[in-house]
Amino acid sequence: MSELNELFSEQLAVVLMALCFIVFIILIIMISQSVKLRKMRRRYEAMMAGSGVEDLESLLIDLKNQADMLEEGQREQKTQIEAAHAKMRGMKSKMAMKRYNAFGERGNDMSFSLAILDDNHSGVVLTSLHNRENSYIYSKPLEGGASQYPLSPEEKEVIALALQQS
Secondary structure, three states, rough: OHHHHHHHHHHHHHHHHHHHHHHHHHHHHHHHHHHHHHHHHHHHHHHHOOOOOOHHHHHHHHHHHHEEEEHHHHHHHHHHHHHHHHHHOOOEEEEEEEEEEOHHHHOOOEEEEEEEEOOOOOOEEEEEEEOOOOOOEEEEEEEEOOOOOOOOOOHHHHHHHHOOOO
16 A cells, blocks of 8 residues: 555655646636637627617527518518419500501592500401491400401501500
């Protein structure tokens, strides 16, 4: 046993130096962590200042609720925009008109054909034939750019002109 005590006595200085070194390293780490914690606390207090919320959990819950409300509003707006786009596709927005002399030498350019179409190429073509004695107006429905009634060359031309519009 005395040999063991003697071994410890000889190595006591080395062990004590090693323990002092470890304590010194731990002290440095503790000071470093304390500085980091102080900086983090300052940032946390700055973030929470003026929010009217006591803790971070309440703040996060409030932010999540606000985000959910924004998403719901965005979904409603998207639905409304899609409905408006669908309605716009059905609006008659493509038009073309051509004036011409329907009766050769006996008239002038008072006759016309007017095509009014939507994005689905549906609509109507109106034709007015005018001469000195009479004036006639015809209407022909269009589905997909075509009519169930025969179309004159002028009517076909104004339909093509209307379909060229963007």
